[in-house]
Amino acid sequence: MAYGSTPAPDENDSGNSHSTVQTTGRRERSSTRRRGWLVAVVIGSTLVGAAGVAAATLLKSPAQIAAETAPPAPDTLTAQVEQRVIADTLVTRGKVAAASTAEISVPASSGVPGSRPVVTKVKVQSGDQVSYGKVLFEISGRPVFTLAGAMPAYRDLQTGAKGEDVAQLQKALASLGYRTAPDAAGAFGAGTERAVLAFYKSIGYSPVRLATSGPDDKAGAARTPPPSAGDKGADAKATPTGAPAAAQEPQTVVTVPMSEVVFLSTLPVRADTVVATVGKAPGDKMLTLSTGAPVVVAEVSAQEKALLKAGQQAEILSEDSGLKVPGAVQAVTDAPPVGKGEQPGPAAGYLLRIAPNSPLPADLTGKEVRISITASSTDGPVLAVPSAAISAGADGQTSVTALGSDGRLRRVPVRPGASGGGFVAVTPEAGAALAPGDKVVVGRTP
Structure with a gap:
């Protein structure tokens, strides 16, 4: 008899056969219940593990939260010292117009x-x-x-x-x-x-x-009309030879x-x-x-007029075509046009006249253009720093703060000069050192 097998009942042992079937059914049901409990335990353990991981992710200590939400450490913003030309540029708008106009009439x-x-x-x-x-x-x-x-x-x-x-x-x-x-x-x-x-x-x-x-x-x-035949006879007069004029x-x-x-x-x-x-x-x-080569006319305020004088270099830009033509300030009126009062701000228009260095296309007449005028400029490249780098100390001395290669900051006293385009010309005071390429502090991040 094989191990684990059940002997086949004979025909005369009916009571024992029924008892054996019942016992086998109970064993199978018990085994099924055990397997179900085992699966439930495994699933439960998995869920509990996942919940633990999620809780560990969501739950943070006060120190960790403070570290994550704290603002970043302040940083020093710097810019390089440059050797450059300092130019103060005035930008305004004008209109291309004829040098003069003439009205033609006929009698x-x-x-x-x-x-x-x-x-x-x-x-x-x-x-x-x-x-x-x-x-x-x-x-x-x-x-x-x-x-x-x-x-x-x-x-x-x-x-x-x-x-x-x-x-x-x-x-x-x-x-x-x-x-x-x-x-x-x-x-x-x-x-x-x-x-x-x-x-x-x-x-x-x-x-x-x-x-x-x-x-x-x-x-x-x-303009004398031809005389008629009657007029010739009536107006006859002697000529130097004595012949009548009518002849x-x-x-x-x-x-x-x-x-x-x-x-x-x-x-x-x-x-x-x-x-x-x-x-x-x-x-x-x-x-x-319209006679003469086209020029550019504009109106400037009293503050702008104070920066302008004849001969200053200018650039005329047609934004429609992209054409750029160099020119120069020809004249600025000493008073606003008749009918315009001395009002503050741009409303008080002083007439500015820009003459191009080369003729402007005739089709630009009457159109608006942008004018850039170099109001002042250094004679050549100078030591320059961004205007944000300039500061005045409690002692009233103007200085810049330089950042060394070792990360240390040092104060450099300077004398400011011409300014324009966001830069200021500087000259280090006696005993101070500042050179192109040095880094100067222009601000700090919060």
Whole structure:
């Protein structure tokens, strides 16, 4: 019989067989209960262990909590001593503007005599660059053009006229390639007449020709209409030879009407505002021109004005295009513009004018730019420390605190100098040592 096996009951031992089955069932149930208790004990032990670990993690001693929540130890903030140029820079905003502006007007009597003055053509647009010899517009079919000259046109110039304005006309024509020789400067003769004829032809027009009553009348500057046949007989008079004046042929003189020429003293010139309109009568304001190279104008406060003077270096920056152009302070007004009172702060505007070292693009006219002006500067590199490193002791002496390589702090008496850009020039007092690369204290963390 194998070990642990149960003998098979015979047919006659029914009572013993029943007892054996009951005993076996009880043993199996008891074993199952023991296994369940064992599993429960293991799980419980695991849970208790985990709870212990969690409790150990969450529970901290007062000393440990104080150490973890205490602020960090204070730290010393330092900066290096430098050798650099100290510059005090003023930054402000300005606007690109023309050096000067001029309003062009046309007399109401301009155009063809006997016709109603009206604008028939406009040949310039806002933003155009205007050169000498440029036709701006037409009035009743007659041109209005530009020539070089500082003297404004105040009379019609024609053959026989003399004066400074004639000399200006001759010089302007010569600059365009139309020589007036052999005429003397200031005398409107045959040479000037030929130059005028050639110029008008180049711009597509014929010059005005006015009739005179005879060769001795060429010096007259008035625009005289041709005389009628009746006038010739009525006004007949003796000539030096005794012949009547009516028998002579009427002569014409070439004329440059004052209403057709606009003298410009300098280039470049830009058309700003065009008011002239085709079909409208000419007015007091036909066109506004900007003359001279563009400059930058700005307004500064009284405090800023005290830092500025002519000749200081400046930089002009167009933030739209990124263009940078060096320039210089040209002028600062001594008083605010008329109508502005002496109010404190930036509202009291003193006009500042910056001239660029090279021409600004014409399309910048009227746009805002940023201006950086070097108000003061040292002649060269100097010993400099951040302004935060400067302190005054109880003894009234200015000093900096240097941090040595051994971690020790030492006080270095210094004399402060120029300041700008967050730095101060310093000179160590006699017996004190401070050199570029040394570290100076600029603050401490809390």
